[in-house]
Amino acid sequence: MAENTMSRKDALELIAEAINESVDDVQPGIELVTLSGWDSMAVLLLMAEFDDQFDIVLDEEKINSLKLVDDILAVLEQNNVLND
Amino acid sequence: MNQNFSVDGKTILVTGGTRGIGNAIVRALIQGGASVIVNFVREQKKADAMLSEFGEENLTLIRADLTREKGMKTLVAALDGITLDGLIHCAATGVHAPVKDLNIKHWDWTMNLNVRAFFDLIVRLQHQLNHGASVVALSSEGAVRAVPNYTLVGASKGALESLCRHLALDMCDKGVRFNILSPGSVLTDSWKVFDNWEERIAKVKSKIPGNELVAVEEIASVALFLCSDASKGINGHSLVVDRGERIVF
Amino acid sequence: MLSQFDRLTKILARSLELDNDKLVASFRLAGVNDIPEISALRCRVFSSLVKEDDERYLRWRYFHRPGFSSTIWVFELSHQIIAALGTEPVELWHDGDIEPALRNMDAIVDPEYNRRGLGAWMTLALQNQNNCVLVTGGNENSTSMLNKLFTALPVRKSFKIILHSKFYLGQKFHYPFVRRLISPFFDFAFKSYLNIKWVSKALPKNLLLVLFNDIGELPELIVDPVGCLAEVKVVRSKAYLKWRYVDKPGSQFWAVGALDEGKLLAYVIYNIENGRGLESMCEGKIVDWYINSKTNATQILASLFIAATKDMKKRGADEVLLVLNDNISEQAAISAGFVFRNLQSDFFVYHSKLSDSSHIFSPDAWYQSFGDSDSI
Numbered sequence: 001m002a003e004n005t006m007s008r009k010d011a012l013e014l015i016a017e018a019i020n021e022s023v024d025d026v027q028p029g030i031e032l033v034t035l036s037g038w039d040s041m042a043v044l045l046l047m048a049e050f051d052d053q054f055d056i057v058l059d060e061e062k063i064n065s066l067k068l069v070d071d072i073l074a075v076l077e078q079n080n081v082l083n084d
Numbered sequence: 085m086n087q088n089f090s091v092d093g094k095t096i097l098v099t100g101g102t103r104g105i106g107n108a109i110v111r112a113l114i115q116g117g118a119s120v121i122v123n124f125v126r127e128q129k130k131a132d133a134m135l136s137e138f139g140e141e142n143l144t145l146i147r148a149d150l151t152r153e154k155g156m157k158t159l160v161a162a163l164d165g166i167t168l169d170g171l172i173h174c175a176a177t178g179v180h181a182p183v184k185d186l187n188i189k190h191w192d193w194t195m196n197l198n199v200r201a202f203f204d205l206i207v208r209l210q211h212q213l214n215h216g217a218s219v220v221a222l223s224s225e226g227a228v229r230a231v232p233n234y235t236l237v238g239a240s241k242g243a244l245e246s247l248c249r250h251l252a253l254d255m256c257d258k259g260v261r262f263n264i265l266s267p268g269s270v271l272t273d274s275w276k277v278f279d280n281w282e283e284r285i286a287k288v289k290s291k292i293p294g295n296e297l298v299a300v301e302e303i304a305s306v307a308l309f310l311c312s313d314a315s316k317g318i319n320g321h322s323l324v325v326d327r328g329e330r331i332v333f
Numbered sequence: 334m335l336s337q338f339d340r341l342t343k344i345l346a347r348s349l350e351l352d353n354d355k356l357v358a359s360f361r362l363a364g365v366n367d368i369p370e371i372s373a374l375r376c377r378v379f380s381s382l383v384k385e386d387d388e389r390y391l392r393w394r395y396f397h398r399p400g401f402s403s404t405i406w407v408f409e410l411s412h413q414i415i416a417a418l419g420t421e422p423v424e425l426w427h428d429g430d431i432e433p434a435l436r437n438m439d440a441i442v443d444p445e446y447n448r449r450g451l452g453a454w455m456t457l458a459l460q461n462q463n464n465c466v467l468v469t470g471g472n473e474n475s476t477s478m479l480n481k482l483f484t485a486l487p488v489r490k491s492f493k494i495i496l497h498s499k500f501y502l503g504q505k506f507h508y509p510f511v512r513r514l515i516s517p518f519f520d521f522a523f524k525s526y527l528n529i530k531w532v533s534k535a536l537p538k539n540l541l542l543v544l545f546n547d548i549g550e551l552p553e554l555i556v557d558p559v560g561c562l563a564e565v566k567v568v569r570s571k572a573y574l575k576w577r578y579v580d581k582p583g584s585q586f587w588a589v590g591a592l593d594e595g596k597l598l599a600y601v602i603y604n605i606e607n608g609r610g611l612e613s614m615c616e617g618k619i620v621d622w623y624i625n626s627k628t629n630a631t632q633i634l635a636s637l638f639i640a641a642t643k644d645m646k647k648r649g650a651d652e653v654l655l656v657l658n659d660n661i662s663e664q665a666a667i668s669a670g671f672v673f674r675n676l677q678s679d680f681f682v683y684h685s686k687l688s689d690s691s692h693i694f695s696p697d698a699w700y701q702s703f704g705d706s707d708s709i
Contacts, residue, residue: 125413126413126443126445127445128411147411147412147413149370149373149413151373152369152370154412158412177377179376179380179381180380180381181380181381185381186381187384187385188385189372189376189383189384189385189386189387190376190380190381190383193373193376
């Protein structure tokens with residue numbers, strides 16, 4: 001269980017920073033492939049943030065299953081990171 | 085089952101055994117009781133998953149690039165002391181483009197794996213093929229008919245087929261059979277090299293009696309048959325497994 | 334606190350089932366024996382775009398630099414090369430000083446390992462080892478990553494002269510008979526335009542125009558490789574010019590120069606690429622130039638651009654392209670009849686020590702040419 005928790009809003013900002021996109025463009029319902037910043041660097045940074053902050057390990061299968069911004073939020077939710 | 089159709093207890097090498105038709109053939113052979121040695125060069129995760137599923141008793145993995153001397157030596161060294169009852173060459177590659185975009189480098193790259201590596205394997209392993217061993221090379225319709233953007237792969241399969249026929253004659257005194265397995269249109273990842281792959285598949289389906297592509301398991305069954313003693317009377321021939329696709333004008 | 338590189342090393346190592354030290358050790362300089370495997374990887378990734386003489390190109394580009402045994406990095410996993418990143422050590426002149434820098438190019442990753450961050454990690458690894466890294470160009474897979482790891486500068490202005498209208502009209506008019514009908518008029522118009530632009534554009538009388546049919550003669554005349562164009566540039570030393578334009582296999586370059594009492598004052602290097610097939614366009618490119626005089630610089634360069642273009646026309650070029658950035662070169666190109674096409678922001682700069690206010694992050698400060706990319 002993650003010791004750190006955060007709100008959905010903060011989670012979206014964290015994701016936006018990893019992807020190097022404006023947080024307005026990183027919202028639930030958005031397909032990740034439509035974001036120009038969703039590249040291998042973003043994947044690495046997201047994995048690093050999840051590992052550093054929440055002890056969440058994202059493996060290749062999990063990464064490949066991420067299609068929407070919601071899927072990333074779902075990972076945080078499943079690991080009890082979201083507090084709202 | 086008539087024991088003639090069984091591969092139980094046989095040791096069979098499959099190149100390109102982690103994906104597509106090769107993978108299906110490996111499964112069928114293991115389920116038939118054979119010990120299978122799988123050569124692959126990429127998709128380590130798929131190879132590891134196969135090992136987890138079947139265990140080391142039935143499956144040996146050898147990662148080696150057969151287009152490199154280093155890779156060939158690795159494979160041959162790993163097979164030292166092992167005699168084979170079968171060898172199935174599924175590994176293939178190619179550049180799919182019109183001639184105006186091709187050059188001799190693409191030719192070398194395609195031929196190196198599809199034909200040269202097969203010949204090199206036979207030369208190096210010929211003394212490890214048991215009397216009665218069966219060698220199968222995977223071909224395609226492109227060996228005998230012209231397919232758009234398939235010039236290099238088609239030519240390589242044509243060469244592979246001719247090579248098998250000549251080897252069937254050359255090695256008959258050693259009791260080794262060579263045959264070609266020529267699948268029809270099968271739904272594998274290989275289609276995705278073409279930009280318009282979905283359109284191509286739909287067009288192909290419309291021409292097949294029954295309008296369905298042949299399944300990889302159906303191809304694998306015939307490969308299993310060719311490795312069994314029941315196919316002893318078949319030597320130097322191409323077996324087409326395509327649900328009748330090629331008979332339709 | 335871990336650096337970004339260290340953080341990402343840990344993540345990538347775990348993804349590839351290696352420990353951190355093994356990951357770092359897997360990234361090494363390639364040896365000559367690796368050339369066939371690197372070329373095979375390029376075939377797998379680039380398919381029909383790989384040229385016939387690819388191994389010869391790799392040998393020249395990465396194993397024939399004087400002073401360097403190898404300049405291409407590979408990532409090896411389970412005895413397979415799964416990624417490669419080429420580099421070109423250069424000398425960067427800025428603020429009156431020269432410092433070593435690295436150009437990155439020819440980055441590839443085996444499709445099986447796409448989207449793992451390997452390309453980004455390799456780039457970070459080289460940034461870790463070098464104060465200054467430059468990249469020109471990118472593709473849909475790399476541009477996003479480059480924008481994150483570098484500062485993108487809009488410094489590549491593209492210019493063109495059309496010598497024969499056939500291919501230009503081919504892009505505008507679909508029907509061949511329409512093109513055949515109107516191309517003589519367009520050819521006449523383009524020729525007249527150039528004749529007007531080229532009037533009175535000769536070199537100053539005290540200078541001698543020289544055509545170098547053997548480009549090998551040019552590097553020998555270089556005295557001061559820095560010249561006076563722009564405030565930031567990759568220096569074209571004697572040794573660099575020789576390697577880049579004399580030794581490059583499968584390419585032919587020519588040059589025109591301006592001599593002042595026997596001393597080389599300015600030069601322009603150019604080449605022609607023929608497309609495949611009889612009906613393909615013959616494309617000329619002005620790839621590099623230099624001038625060591627602020628006096629009449631625009632006039633001298635314009636005159637050399639014109640001489641180069643005339644020579645390329647004689648050699649069958651249908652169009653001549655030019656990429657530039659600095660003000661003097663731009664004025665010279667316009668004076669020589671080149672027409673502006675577009676501005677590209679595909680030049681990327683990284684420097685570990687200089688702040689954003691430094692000249693090297695200022696778009697206006699740079700000299701740029703085709704020679705600054707690996708397309709030539």
